[in-house]
Amino acid sequence: MTAADAEQPPVTAADAQLPPVTAADAEQPPVTAADAQLPPVTAADAEQPPVAAPGAQLAEALAAIRPADEQAMAAARDHQARLTKPAGSLGALEELSVRLAGLAGVCPPPLPTPATVAVFAGDHGVHAQGVTPWPQEVTAQMVANFVAGGAVVNTFARQAGADVMVVDVGVALPLHGGATLLDANVRRGTADLSVGPALTRDEALAAVEVGVGVARALVASGAKCLLTGDMGIANTTPAAALIAVFTGSDPAAATGRGTGIDDAMLAHKVDVVRRALALHSPDPADPLGVLAAVGGLEHAALTGFVLGAAAERVPVIVDGVIAASAALAAAAFAPGAVAAMVAGHRSAEPGASVALAHLGLEPLLDLGMRLGEGSGAALALPVVQAAVRVLHEVATFDAAGVSEK
Template structure:
């Protein structure tokens, strides 16, 4: 199944229910403001020129993103030095607590709970190029699995005490998930990025706005930490293209095996990415154009989701290679957005390592995973909470009456 190149995006007045999949709580209707104007199919994508018009939600988010608070970071470092432990003995947890204090503008920062994994789902026209052995309908089938609570991310999220919500931003098959699924479908899958732009600029912007709206609604409903999730058969191909553009890397370096392709298919996949970049010549200074030319709808929505978290000073845990490619796009829109990003784990996909290094992020865990869904982000959530709890709960040498060296 491939997307119809002439298909119009879904109407703007679509149902927008944001109830998390693992709880019955509902978000207030006023918090679901996601007016997605229908895209203009004739709009040019990937031209390398900045967008003439940026959505109001994106403009507001970019204006709200600020650098980390240096005073709060200094206070966190000072507090760490006074806790009942040798200086530096908690390793990366100490610097993470400092970064989270800088994001929140206060030491100690809020505990990252409640937390929600938002799984953005979409299909890809490039699937027709044979870059994945899995049939495209698996995307819709896995969305149903997420909604039913039967996927790996559901299990990991339950263990971590996080909610899971699923957002259809571009699945090719119409879905019926009721209150546990947000229908924000911009179009029924992207076009084939190797033969033309995957999206129009308006479609890419609409998907970014979906992610912004989801982040805003979740934070307004009380979320203190957001986790990135994704689902889309063949979505590692646009992820590789995005990472190649934003880092200047060769496609062979950042293209991986995805769901487990053989050597011949990997070589073909690299060639597909290389041909797409040669066709579009997308410029990293125009992130919306890059997303339109070679991105996916879930990649664009995750970009908005990350920007939305940064605008609201809430940490966002980056999952695997799909989320990492979106994080690069978010940083291209607003470099200071990186202050909100926490690299949950090191994906086995090579592009993820390149992307995180480019962003200056060190993954919290490394288990050789490459599943996606938000699984690695969910595993990392307790580590993030532990870093914050140290600042909240560990006694100082003075308060505990412990002698220093």
């Protein structure tokens, strides 16, 4: 960052109404206040309804989440049975298409394109406990890399034809990204969850609502599929704590090597999670309280993002262990939200498999990946799209004049 950068206006939550950032945007000059071309504020604006009270977006999302439509699912199964292929020959793709029909309430469901990866970034006070060898400033540096289009998730998203949106919900260092970064920073990193609550309830709620708002804005701008992404040095530690709470699993089963730590650091990391859970005794029936006690700002925002997708009846592809921990929190808020979730891949982080099993989700890919960022979700996107396209485009036996057995 240069001195000139500090003079630029920060991106605010209102910018969530803008279309998501594409790879081509990285080559464009930064958007200035003049570019917005918004009309000036007038006295009449004072008559507009007040901004929604804290919690209103979450409450609206929860009220909008409905169970899967059984009639649409039955129609999808019937249609699959009449397509020119042996019944069941497409394996998991068939059930996926049925689930997405149930989510949309229609068969065939809308094609899940265009799609956007939302990468939520935040820092963690538990970093001070030595749970990772990576310095905390890498979070901000990687955000800059995402904005520039140079990270793995950018590459995979370009391959899949998806856009990438980067959201600062809790990065410790100041950032400047112009139009390519949404500034929704709730606080500059969490507190150390092993010595006190990571967040206040109000902060956790604010982060959840950032995620809900981003999901709603992306769908309003035309997105038909949302993908979870994350960035935060030390964020696998709160993820492990969340998974242990919501699944009732032992912290050792929920805690992995993250960025590749050795056995000694892994044992220490498990101990940190145990101490945090003993300190807080979080109640899984109070998901907001759990997020506040042992979560992260990106975990809370991803929770809201998943809930927002479910409320809009749009599929959300869950990436790795961070997203899986947030998916558990979303399901604790609203069990019906699981209908919108698609497990993109099986992360090498053990907690991810624990979380997905608890949610009843079978991952589409199993490549031994543990990067995060939304990388696995981006790789899975074409598979999700193919599953739906089958219902739209494959001919039936009658239409094709093909004899059945």
